[in-house]
Amino acid sequence: MLIMKVVFRPSKVGLGKMFGSAELPVLEALWEKGALTGREIYEEVRRSKELAYTTVLTTVGRMVKKGSIRRKKRDGIYIFEPALKKPEFERQAAAAVIKGIVEVSPSYAVSAFVDILTQYDADKLDEILNIIEEKRKAEGR
Known part of the structure; x- marks a missing residue:
């Protein structure tokens, strides 16, 4: 059973068919690196895409609500990880x-x-x- 909401965009390429242009780099960073803080996600994303820190954090928050990533608090810091490998x-x-x-x-x-x-x-x-x-x-x- 799919645990996250998926919107299929046939005209896009690869996983871009299921994620927006700001979401895919976030998820790819988490798939590659594992659990990351918001700052670490931003640092990974900006290697491939020019996005503002606030845009990345807003995207991360929306992805948590959609269920594509999970948020945990560790030592007072939020750590994010992909909901699925x-x-x-x-x-x-x-x-x-x-x-x-x-x-x-x-x-x-x-x-x-x-x-x-x-x-x-x-x-x-x-x-x-x-x-x-x-x-x-x-x-x-």
């Missing part, structure tokens, strides 16, 4: 997006998924068939 977030976000597409039309969603995936690697069809077969065995079919 990057691979788990990617898995849950992909599942949420695919679920939304499947709700529109399961057969078209699967057909489009197979077409797109095989454009990248035709061997993926065998991998998909293996996944389906394993799922069927696990469910006793």
Whole structure:
């Protein structure tokens, strides 16, 4: 179950499809470094993006409210950490997006998924068939 709110922006690239331009550098810093203070997040973010300290802290506060990062108080200082590790977030976000597409039309969603995936690697069809077969065995079919 996805524990954070995700907005999918199809026209954006990579994880930018799910995070705003100020949010993604914050989360990437936390994924790379682990738990950080607000000042440390700002220092990491400003290496790749020119943002004001107040903008970064406002973004961090909003991300805490959305559930994408967590805040803990340690020795009187707030420490922030990602709510999910990057691979788990990617898995849950992909599942949420695919679920939304499947709700529109399961057969078209699967057909489009197979077409797109095989454009990248035709061997993926065998991998998909293996996944389906394993799922069927696990469910006793």
